[in-house]
Amino acid sequence: MDSTRPRRVPNKSCRPDWREELRTNCMKRVKNDRVHLLWKIRTQGRLPAKDMKTVESAVRNIISDEVQKLKQCVDGKEAQEIDVIWEYQGPQEARPAEFESEDILLEMERLLYEDLREETIRKEIEDLEEQDAYLAQAIFDHMQLSEEGAENAKLWCPVCKQGELRETNNLIRCSLCKLRLDLGEDKRMQITAQVLLTGHVWVECTLHTMRRMQHF
Incomplete structure (x- = not known):
C-alpha cells in the first residue's frame, strides 16, 4: 500500500466532544425558547424575577430534550456519561464527576433569569406609566x-x-x-x-x- 496516502479518519472520531455539543445545543435552545417562555409566564400573571422554580423547570426540560437527542448519536459509554448530567441535583448533592456539568446548568439559568428580571422591570415601568x-x-x-x-x-x-x-x-x-x-x-x-x-x-x-x- 502507498504509505504516503492519507489515512481515512472514521466519521465518529471527527465528532465534537459531546459535552461541548450538549452545551451548544442547550444554549441555542435557551436563546430561541426564551421569548416563548416570557410570553407563557406573562399570561399566567406571575412575577418572573421571583419565580426561580419556573426557570429551573424550563432549564431541565431543555436539558432532558437535548440529552435524549444526543444519546441517540453516541455509543453506550458516552450515553452513560450523559446520564450523569441529567441526574445532577445541584452542587450540594453532586458527586465529584458531576461538577463539570454544573457550569452548563448555571449558565442556562443565568440567561433565563436575566431575561425574566428585565421583563419584570419593563412590566413595572409600564404599570407606573399607566398609573401616571x-x-x-x-x-x-x-x-x-x-x-x-x-x-x-x-x-x-x-x-x-x-x-x-x-x-x-x-x-x-x-x-x-x-x-x-x-x-x-x-x-x-x-x-x-x-x-x-x-x-x-x-x-x-x-x-x-x-x-x-x-x-x-
Missing part, C-alpha cells in the same frame, strides 16, 4: 370641571338640601326654604357667604369628579 396617565387624566378632568362648574353647577342649600342657592344684590337666599343671608356691610357675613359659595362649588365638583373616576 390615569392620574394626569383625573387631574385634567377635575380642572375642567372646576372651571366649568364654577359657572354652571347648581349650589344646593345646606339647610333643606333641596333648594338652590342664589345670590342677588348682596342677598343669598334659597329657592325653597326660608334661608336668607343679607350681606350688607357686615364683613363677617361676606366672608361666610364667600366660604359657602366657593366651598360648596368645590365640594360639588369634587364629588362629580369622583363619580366619573369610578367609571374609568
